[in-house]
Amino acid sequence: AQSVTQLDSQVPVFxxxxxxxxxxxxxxxxxxxxxxVQYPNQGLQLLLKYLSGSTLxxxxxxxxxxxxxxxxxxxxxxxxxxxxxxxxxxxAVSDSGNTPLVFGKGTRLSVIA
Amino acid sequence: xxxxxxxPSHQVTxxxxxxxxxxxxxxxxxxxYWYRQILGQKVEFLVSFYNNEISxxxxxxxxxxxxxxxxxxxxTLKIRSTKLEDSAMYFCASKRGGPYGYTFGSGTRxxxx
Numbered sequence: 100a101q102s103v104t105q106l107d108s109q110v111p112v113f114x115x116x117x118x119x120x121x122x123x124x125x126x127x128x129x130x131x132x133x134x135x136v137q138y139p140n141q142g143l144q145l146l147l148k149y150l151s152g153s154t155l156x157x158x159x160x161x162x163x164x165x166x167x168x169x170x171x172x173x174x175x176x177x178x179x180x181x182x183x184x185x186x187x188x189x190x191a192v193s194d195s196g197n198t199p200l201v202f203g204k205g206t207r208l209s210v211i212a
Numbered sequence: 213x214x215x216x217x218x219x220p221s222h223q224v225t226x227x228x229x230x231x232x233x234x235x236x237x238x239x240x241x242x243x244x245y246w247y248r249q250i251l252g253q254k255v256e257f258l259v260s261f262y263n264n265e266i267s268x269x270x271x272x273x274x275x276x277x278x279x280x281x282x283x284x285x286x287x288t289l290k291i292r293s294t295k296l297e298d299s300a301m302y303f304c305a306s307k308r309g310g311p312y313g314y315t316f317g318s319g320t321r322x323x324x325x
Contacts, residue, residue: 131311142318143255143303150311189255197243197307199268200314202255 101125101192105203113211120175120206122190132173133191185210214238218304218317225294225324233289233320235304244287245305294324
């Protein structure tokens with residue numbers, strides 16, 4: 100079964116600084132990878148997804164992620180964060196098109212003014 | 213943009229009572245899922261549903277839980293006799309078949325007292 104590791108439970112960063120949130124998954128022949136964001140007391144919003152094709156995926160709010168098959172990673176990056184990016188970020192993976200998503204434990208991004 | 217709708221947004225119930233959480237998936241989606249998130253923890257898969265039957269379930273989804281799609285639009289999660297540890301945010305998700313993303317609802321916060 101798939102598993103997802105988000106190495107950092109909390110990441111504090113100053114406003115306008117770059118950030119990288121790390122995600123590694125257990126190996127599989129093919130995977131679909133997702134990043135979701137959860138603002139306080141809200142639901143899960145899709146940031147971006149990798150299904151196939153280009154390994155660099157661009158999402159909403161200026162975020163991007165790179166799929167690295169050899170390192171089984173899908174790290175999320177943003178070159179300049181805003182206060183409004185403060186939220187919980189979840190990496191998720193599925194083995195194929197319709198199997199249930201497996202989530203990581205989440206990374207709490209705190210942007211400091 | 214189409215949304216997954218969940219009602220109610222917040223439900224408080226007494227231990228031992230039955231609760232039904234409701235979801236209206238996106239109309240042309242074929243696969244349906246329930247997840248839960250205990251406060252401060254990761255998002256956990258409960259059950260997936262396709263072609264009017266359960267396709268996969270986790271260890272959490274025991275005999276106290278059931279799902280139904282009674283009328284072709286609603287997708288419900290029933291907990292027969294709630295326990296304190298059932299207190300969590302419950303998310304419904306749906307997707308089209310194949311390599312497409314999963315769309316989540318905004319969740320129902322269940323509080324068992």
